[in-house]
Amino acid sequence: MQILFIQGGGAGTHDEWDNKLVDSLRRELGDGYEVRYPRMPDEDDPSYARWSAAIRREIAALGDEAVVAGHSVGATILVNALAERPPERALRAIVLIAAPFVGPGGWPGDEFERPYDLGARLPHGVPVHLFHGLQDETAPPSHADLYAGVIPQAQVHRLPGRDHQLNDDLSEMARVIKPVTQG
Numbered sequence: 605m606q607i608l609f610i611q612g613g614g615a616g617t618h619d620e621w622d623n624k625l626v627d628s629l630r631r632e633l634g635d636g637y638e639v640r641y642p643r644m645p646d647e648d649d650p651s652y653a654r655w656s657a658a659i660r661r662e663i664a665a666l667g668d669e670a671v672v673a674g675h676s677v678g679a680t681i682l683v684n685a686l687a688e689r690p691p692e693r694a695l696r697a698i699v700l701i702a703a704p705f706v707g708p709g710g711w712p713g714d715e716f717e718r719p720y721d722l723g724a725r726l727p728h729g730v731p732v733h734l735f736h737g738l739q740d741e742t743a744p745p746s747h748a749d750l751y752a753g754v755i756p757q758a759q760v761h762r763l764p765g766r767d768h769q770l771n772d773d774l775s776e777m778a779r780v781i782k783p784v785t786q787g
Contacts, residue, residue: 612676728744737766
């Protein structure tokens with residue numbers, strides 16, 4: 605089972621921050637899972653155009669029934685790229701972790717704004733999971749509620765006592781992914 609994990613933005617994020625999330629996910633999932641963790645271009649200056657192109661290339665290299673996941677701005681770009689142009693591959697699940705909402709009530713953004721029908725634009729029948737720490741000071745927990753409003757099929761997992769990095773612990777995500785991938 606393949607899982608594509610898209611990092612968040614910021615200098616050093618791939619090697620000094622989100623690698624801890626990926627290590628946690630690998631540890632919690634155990635054998636039988638291949639977690640792909642590509643380095644996004646210009647991580648210190650994430651751009652929708654550059655990152656969405658890289659994400660599309662990574663998804664095209666996956667087999668069918670993979671899980672795609674993103675953290676922070678990587679999740680925001682991932683979900684928009686999937687809504688803009690659904691992948692040719694069948695996906696097993698979409699996971700957004702501490703995703704900043706860009707649009708009314710969330711962060712301002714020039715490159716894209718969340719369509720009001722984001723959920724309808726995502727691949728049909730693919731479960732969407734939103735994980736958000738209730739102590740997140742980077743993307744406030746209210747952003748998860750904003751996503752829930754535009755992706756009504758999403759399951760929102762609010763995690764008490766967890767920060768933007770979910771305290772480097774993706775055990776809840778692993779518990780959700782295992783039954784989905786074994787079903």
